[in-house]
Amino acid sequence: MTVEVSVISTSSLGDRSYLATDGTVAVVIDPQRDIDRVLAEAGRLGARITHVAETHIHNDYVSGGLHLARAVGAEYLVNAADTVDFTRRGVRDGDTIDVSPAMRVRVVATPGHTFHHLSFILDTAGDDGWNPIGVFTGGSMLFGTTGRPDLLGHEHAHTLAHHQHHSVRRLADLLPDGAEVWPTHGFGSFCSATQADAPASTIGREKQQNPALRLAADDFVTQTLAGLDAYPAYYAHMGVANSAGPAPVDLSPVTRADAAELRQRIAAGEWVVDLRHRKAYATSHVAGTVSLGLDGPMSTWLGWLIDWGTPITLLADTAEQIADAQRELVRIGIDRPAAAATGSPDEWATDERQLRELTVADFTDLAAAQARDGVDVILDVRLTGEWKAGHIDGAIHIPLPELPRRLAEIPAGVIWVHCGSGYRAAAAVSLLANAGRDVVHIDDMFGHAEAAGLPMTTGA
Template sequence: MAVEVSVIETSSLGDRSYLASDGRVAVVVDPQRDIDRVLRLAGDRGVRVTHVVETHLHNDYVSGGLELARVSGAAYLVAAADEVGFDRTPVADGDEVPVGDTLRLRAVATAGHTFHHLSYVLDEAGDDGWSPLGVFTGGSLLFGSTGRTDLLGRRHTRELARRQHASARRLADLLPDGTQVWPTHGFGSFCAAGQADVAKSTIGREREANPVLRLAADEFVTRTLAGLDAYPAYYAHVGVVNAAGAAPVDLTPVTRADAGQLRERIAAGEWVVDLRHRKAYAAAHLAGTVSLGLDGPMSTWLGWLIDWGTPVTLLAETPDQVADAQRELVRIGIDRPAAQATGGADEWAADPAQRRELRLADFPALAAARAGAAPAGLPAADVVLDVRLPNEWKAGHVDGAVHVPLPDLPARLAEVPPGVVWVHCSSGYRATAAASLLANAGREVVVIDDRLGRAAAAGVAMVGTD
């Protein structure tokens, strides 16, 4: 039977896991923590999982590898050099692991994203011996990029970047051009040093398109270090969990909270997160809540913004949306929300005094407001606040804007100048989250719910753009 490699996408975190099978047995690579998706896919394929593989100890998500290996009885392959708090099958460079009768994995040391990173070549047996089908590259060779090299601390970043260059070159020298490349990161993950808008790739394509295979080591290191931007604060906690071994997940419904209990939680300094679309949040919401809609990378921004361990209550229109949010949160190590409530602002803010609105605008409205002719219903634009990340700001921003990246905003609210704040990001998602934080601090705010690429055409002066 032909070998089948299935992708298990986690688009909210920008990662992929894989299930490769020969029709009878299967190997799973870099599984997310909610392993029910993997087990369901294996059941659909009618295959038995015999091996679970980690390319490296992840920082951006909690692995489901340990639990998947336990429930399936599979061997759990983890780099022998990694210090972990659980039993595993230790693997090192050059090791060959049979998978059934027709497949094998070859471990290739590809340090760079981490010191002990391994890639795994998937070989198939044929009449002429073994031939490589593809390589699971984890956070090493990505589509048009590589994994970032600064997650283990600044003191290691340059050395790891140099190793990343050597590792990518090693894979390209080892494997023929037709070999498929199957990375874990690079689809929006902050673990990637860059992004490429392609769905699949090969060693040959990467040889032509990937800077790591086109640049000399010194130039690659310089470019890589210059392009690194901030990454989520919760990575520090996730890495520790993965080294210790994650516990099984509990995705059962959590306690319901009524309107009075929601107010008590907000008053106690807990986070009450509104998962609805930002337009619904702007129309009416419970005072003191934070907007992080499920239509965007909710878990990434929540995990980046909160003080780790702060209780989180989830508000959504339906129980299914709460369940989706729970699944997203366990992937980054927020195991159990404190409470939940479903419905809408009328139920959550039973007292009309607790109901709030946010004003929405676009860039043409900002241009008019800055010219002293704000559209009806909108106040003057005393402050324009840009909450994008530093590299986004450097690439171009609104002339005269104040820059406070969203992850920094909770600790830097006092730095936002006085007056009415018009806040923007690149689309409106982060701007609404920032506006909710500002409004909770008593500021008057307008959300620019518009794409930044429209600003110049709307008459908003820009600086730093090409």
């Protein structure tokens, strides 16, 4: 009997969930909170979910594991060493879970991303007995990298990095070179020490590419810790929610707000988020709103920027876009937006005096302005690692998540704002404009800056 593994990607958070089935029953690994996607995949394959497994208590999203297990009557497999507030089947290193006569999973302790992290080896039955075909590695062995070891606090990072090195090597020793590697993180998630270097991988490939398998322990630890950058502030709330047992999601339509209510919410200091593309936002938007388009990792940056619990109102062209944003937000524990509105800025403003537009430029425009008359301020809102790798000489650096509390540090004058692609710069420009600053949005790839003739430098 053939075993099929489906990948359920959540690209906005950089994560993957998995469903493995023999065509009759299935085991699900690390499901996101919007479990309807998992149920739809199981339905498509005609499989009944009998087991749901967590590789670890997640720090980057609210898990759907508990709700999924309860909804389908499946066993919920969570490390017995994790302290949780719900009933689960506690599993330990060395346990074997028989999913069906054709399929089983073996539990392997792989601490490093967390202290109690597990991996699950997937075995299938053959004429010669059980054969390992792959391993669900969560935040342990990723594609060409590993999960970061500092999310439980910097005081544990050194110890966990050593654990991570040992765990990845243990997996490599336990499995044949042809075994597939199925990680949860590494595709843009801040849970990854660095980003994945391939769309798929095997144990054999990891032996050639993964630093944990190429470097001695001390060298791996030093390199890993030196390469870590900041991670989203909302991570502080994810582990707590997952240990407590997340409630089912509510994706029903959000209360609609008219122009008068939107004005009141903006005046009250609430976050009113414009989900349209940044080019549409620059053309026309309501004063006091923040640009975080659905075309980028909206939930990551919004969750990182806001004070947790702040009411959020969503603006978009269509109701479908509002629904997509709701889905993104529940994954990080923002369960119900305060309100929403669809249409256009003309409909969201009480009068035309509320409408604004932004000046947009590229790096060639910035270079020309510098050569002609000079510019007042160049603001780089990328993360620290990006800045150190290379930045425009003379620019000032404030990472986007720090901008709301550091506005007063920016010198007077016109502020030319850039990031790596234009997405984060749009959010920064909207925040600065709301604070009364004169801004130019550089909507361009940072790789074009040097070619435009702008002087570059590296380091702090």
